[in-house]
Amino acid sequence: QVQLVESGGGLVQPGGSLRLSCAASGRSFSTYIMGWYRQAPGKERERVASIDWTKRDIVYADSVKGRFTISRDSAQNMLSLQMNTLKPEDTAIYYCNTVPARNEYWGQGTQVTVSS
Numbered sequence: 001q002v003q004l005v006e007s008g009g010g011l012v013q014p015g016g017s018l019r020l021s022c023a024a025s026g027r028s029f030s031t032y033i034m035g036w037y038r039q040a041p042g043k044e045r046e047r048v049a050s051i052d053w054t055k056r057d058i059v060y061a062d063s064v065k066g067r068f069t070i071s072r073d074s075a076q077n078m079l080s081l082q083m084n085t086l087k088p089e090d091t092a093i094y095y096c097n098t099v100p101a102r103n104e105y106w107g108q109g110t111q112v113t114v115s116s
Helices: none
Strands: 003-007 010-012 018-025 034-039 046-051 058-060 068-073 078-083 092-098 110-114
Touching: 003 092, 018 034, 018 092, 018 110, 034 068, 034 078, 046 068, 046 078, 058 068
Parallel strands: 010 110
Antiparallel strands: 003 018, 018 078, 034 046, 034 092, 046 058, 068 078, 092 110
16 A cells, blocks of 8 residues: 655744655655645645655745755655745645645645744
């Protein structure tokens, strides 16, 4: 069974940092483009960052550029998202998935709440 399990979310004050992790199991994603997505209350899910298998093609949404850093460890089948200088508008459930996303890979996500 293929699973993507996100972790690392939590409550943080504006300006704080969090590091999200995504552990993949059931198959190797080493040759896939992988991405982090988020869905805020009342909004559609959006992709915030993606990284290809060479780690050279990295793309960020304008809203997170300069604050978030995506990385991957293909040997460990892991994906990470370092989030710095967090803002209240970053509050959302964060998910990892392939790019383009596949419905069968959506996990439970991890909640990130930025609030004072």
